[in-house]
Amino acid sequence: MMNRLTGLDGVSLHGETAVMPTHVLAVMFLDPAARGELTARAVLRLLAARASAIPSFRQRLLTKPFGLGQPAWIEDPAFNVHDHLHQVRLTEPGTMRELNSLIGELHAQPLDRQRPLWDSWVVQGLADGRLVVVIKFSHAISDGVGAVTSLLPELMTADPDAEFAATPRQARAPLPGLAARAWDVIDEAAANTAASLRIATRLAPVAVKSVAQTTLVSVRQLLSGAQRVEALNSEQDQSSQRSPLNAPLTARRSVAFAEVAMDDVRAITGAFGVTVNDVFLTATTSSLRRWLETHDTVPNSPLRTMMPISTRGADDEACNSWSPVVVTLPVHVADPAEQLAAIHRATSRIKKGRGSTPPVNLADVIDLVPPLLIGLASGLYSSLRLSRFHSPVAHMITSNVPGPPTAMYCAGAHVLGIHAIAPLVEGANLNVTAVSYDRTFAVGIVACPDNVDDVAAVARGIEDVVKELRIVADEKTGRSADMVHASGLEQSMSFATTTEFTHFNERRSAQAETSGTKQPA
Numbered sequence: 001m002m003n004r005l006t007g008l009d010g011v012s013l014h015g016e017t018a019v020m021p022t023h024v025l026a027v028m029f030l031d032p033a034a035r036g037e038l039t040a041r042a043v044l045r046l047l048a049a050r051a052s053a054i055p056s057f058r059q060r061l062l063t064k065p066f067g068l069g070q071p072a073w074i075e076d077p078a079f080n081v082h083d084h085l086h087q088v089r090l091t092e093p094g095t096m097r098e099l100n101s102l103i104g105e106l107h108a109q110p111l112d113r114q115r116p117l118w119d120s121w122v123v124q125g126l127a128d129g130r131l132v133v134v135i136k137f138s139h140a141i142s143d144g145v146g147a148v149t150s151l152l153p154e155l156m157t158a159d160p161d162a163e164f165a166a167t168p169r170q171a172r173a174p175l176p177g178l179a180a181r182a183w184d185v186i187d188e189a190a191a192n193t194a195a196s197l198r199i200a201t202r203l204a205p206v207a208v209k210s211v212a213q214t215t216l217v218s219v220r221q222l223l224s225g226a227q228r229v230e231a232l233n234s235e236q237d238q239s240s241q242r243s244p245l246n247a248p249l250t251a252r253r254s255v256a257f258a259e260v261a262m263d264d265v266r267a268i269t270g271a272f273g274v275t276v277n278d279v280f281l282t283a284t285t286s287s288l289r290r291w292l293e294t295h296d297t298v299p300n301s302p303l304r305t306m307m308p309i310s311t312r313g314a315d316d317e318a319c320n321s322w323s324p325v326v327v328t329l330p331v332h333v334a335d336p337a338e339q340l341a342a343i344h345r346a347t348s349r350i351k352k353g354r355g356s357t358p359p360v361n362l363a364d365v366i367d368l369v370p371p372l373l374i375g376l377a378s379g380l381y382s383s384l385r386l387s388r389f390h391s392p393v394a395h396m397i398t399s400n401v402p403g404p405p406t407a408m409y410c411a412g413a414h415v416l417g418i419h420a421i422a423p424l425v426e427g428a429n430l431n432v433t434a435v436s437y438d439r440t441f442a443v444g445i446v447a448c449p450d451n452v453d454d455v456a457a458v459a460r461g462i463e464d465v466v467k468e469l470r471i472v473a474d475e476k477t478g479r480s481a482d483m484v485h486a487s488g489l490e491q492s493m494s495f496a497t498t499t500e501f502t503h504f505n506e507r508r509s510a511q512a513e514t515s516g517t518k519q520p521a
Contacts, residue, residue, distance in 0.1 A: 002062065002072040002073070002074055002176050002180060002181075002184050003059070003072055003074075004069075004070050004072040004073075004184060004188060005070045005071055005072065005073070005319075006070070006318065006319070006363065006366075007070065007363060007366035007367035008318075008367075009070075009140045009318075009319045010070050010071065010140060010371055010374075011366050011369075011374060012138075012139040012140065012423065013139065013140040014067075014371040014372075014378070015375065015377075015378035016110065016378070017378055017383075017426075018110075018251060018382075019250055019251045019382055019426075020249055020378075020382060020423070020424065020425065021107070021108070021109070021110045022138070022139050022423045023107075023111055023136050023138050023139060023423065024136070024137060024138075024139055024142075024147065024420060024421070024422055025103065025134055025135070025136050025420070025421035026134070026137075026152065026419075027103065027132065027133070027134050027257075027418075027419040027420070027421060028132070028133040028135075028410065028415050028417070028418050029130050029131075029132055029415070029416040029417045030043070030130060030131040030132070030414065030416065031130065031413055031414040031416050032129055032413055040087055040122040040124050041087075042411045042412075043131060043133060043410065043411045043413070044085055044087060044122055045411075046155065046164075046411040047120055047122070047133075048081050048082065048085060049167060050154045050155050051085075051118075051154075052081045052167060053154065053164075053167040054154055056142070056319075057081075057084075057116055057118055057137075057141075058075060058076060058079050058116060059073040059074060059075055059076060059116055060074065060076040060079075060113075060116050060117070061073065061074075061113060061117070061140075062074045062175075062176065062181075064185065067370065067371045067372035067375065068371075068372060069185055069188045069189075069370075069371070070188060070367075071371070074173070074175065074176060075172070076116055077172050077174065077175060079115075079116060083115070084115075084116065084118060084119050084120060085119075085120055086119065086120065086122070087122050087124070088102065088121050088122070088123050088125075089123075089124045089125040090123060090124070090125030090126060091125070094125040094126045094127040095127060096257070098125075099123065099126060099132060100254070100255050100256055103134060104253045104254045104255045104446075104449075105253075106121065106134060106136060107136075107253040107255060107421055107446060108251055108253040111136065111138055117138035117140065117141060118135065118136060118137040118138065118141065119136045120133065120134065120135045120136070121133070121134040130416065131413065133155075135151075137151070139423065140319065141319060142319050143308070143319065147420075148402075148404075148435075152403075152404075152418070155410055156408040156409060156410050156415060157408065157409050157410075158404075158406060158407070158408060159409070160409040160412050160414070161412070162409075191367075192367060192368055195367055195368060198364070240304065240392050240393075241299055241301065242391070242392060243297055243299060243303060243395055244292075244295060244297055244429070244451055245303070245395040245429045245430050245451070246387060246392045246395060246427050246428065247388075247429060247450075247451040248382075248387055248388060248426065248451075249424060249426050249427075249429065249451075250448055250450040250451070252449050253424075253446055253447070253448065253449070254446070254447055254448075254455045255444065255446045255447075255455065256445045256455045256456040256459035257417075257442070257443065257444060257445070258442075258443040258445065258459035258460070258462040259441070259442050259443065259463070260283075260440070260441045260443075260462070260463055260466040260467075261439060262438075262439050262440060262441050263439065264467070264469075264470040265279050265280075265441050265466065267470055267474065267477075268340075268466070268470060268473045270473070270477070271472075271473035271476045272337075272340055272341075272344070272473065272476070273344075274340060274343075275344070276436065276441075277347065277400045278340060278344045279340070279466070279469070280400050280434050280441070280443075281327065281329065281343045281347070281398065282336055282339050282340040282343050282465065282469070283461075283465040283469075284305075284329070284398055284432050284462060285329040285330060285331055285339050285343065286336045286339055286461065286465040287457075287458050287459075287460075287462045287464070287465055288303070288329070288331055288396075288430075288461075289334070290457070290461045291454070291458050292331060294454075294457070298332065299331060299332055300332050301332055302328040302329055302332060303328070303331050303395040303396070304326050304328055304329065304392065304393070304395050304396075305326070305327050305329055305396050305398045306324050306325070306326055306393070306394035306396075306397050306428070307324070307325050307326075307327055307398050307399060307400075308323070308324055309323050309325050309354070323363075325350055325354070326393070326394055327343070327346055327347060327350065327398075328346050329343070329395075336465050336468060336469055336472075337469070337472055340469065381426060382426050387426050387427030392427055392428070394428055395428060395430075396430040396431065397424070397425065397428055397432070398432045398434075399420070399422060399431075399433040399434070400433075400434045401420060401433065401435045401436070402435075402436050403436055404418075404438065405436075405438065406438060407438050408437075408438070415437075416440075417442045418435050418437045418442055419433075419435060419442045419443070419444035420433040420435050420444045421433070421444045421445075421446045422444070422446065424447070424448060429448040430445070430455075431445070431446050431447075432444075432445050432462075443462055445458055
């Protein structure tokens, strides 16, 4: 059976270069004492059993000649789950520095396209005894939503004593024959033709309206002068000024982790009337400003972050379903509370603006772009370092992923934290991804160390900013900073999350209603 990639599934895959691998790392910290002495071997046995049950983990890509169409997933006749499982022990003294160094090296290594696009490591040797499970998978397999709603539930349970049902042995599927491959080419061509006609039909009225508006604006400018337009263009250029974040990528990666209490985040959202995502972006912005201060490069206008927004419906089981949005980050403002207010205004405007349905879906357009063209353009852009010659579209990437709201277990071990390490893109040397899980808000940070050094300082800054904002929030509401904040699920997880844990929670418990996105991303 062949399962052809959509354009959105394949865009990151085809755009991958030697300095820009596009896979994702899920990093889980486990408490080995949750059920007696938990060994890494027990976790490996679980991974072997469950990974074999995930269809996308048994499949590899079958490409079309000359890259003229999207590749398809097929059952790998040579699949052996143990080829993808690894056991590693950190060098002493087993600090987070050693762990971060290892994960940075794993992130920098591309996946082998000749076999299923994933690997996993069970890491031992942390001085505090925690086990670490690292799962690396191609973005073509899943976006953040799919990872949280489909992949992680295959490895975790809400009950520490629960066991997964036995997985039937999968029969080896033969490679698709010539007829099946030919039919897939014909079917893709027909689908693209239909999509082209659909897009043209939808764009025609928009194009006519746009031409009329452009003509009207030109007449007005001719009558009133172009000073106002020039001022607007100047302001836009300033907001896109270059920074160390925009240097061309190299192949190296460094990572860091931050973790804050969800009670602190909720206290801030309640006191200021903002969303969890607003708090996340503010903590990132303020921490980034502090990093820039140490390098004497604080800009005099906002920077920009690109956030993937979910376009996934409740029953959408697509591997990827998202669209990008750009959010301004007021790093030129020193006070975190003022930053929070500015970010809340910006995200509210974006959320309001996204209320209307665009005439054309971005995913439909990407479907029409040949993979060969994407690869060629990405390769030239990266190898020629063309990001040096234009204003940045975005200075960094951020994602906010709602995860399981209650404690989860892996092979009986309590999952203490779930972090995500996402890809970098050319011209944006920093990616900050947050995953809310149980009572923690876990942040994974990845950077290109040749351009953004001391990424651990960014992680520490995020933790510090949340603590500072919690103090201000407690003063604002008349509470003492050391009082225990009443827990409860956040009722508004922001418009800009990349994932919802919808399907997972439907199987286990009702999840708090989430506002802002088109569920989930």
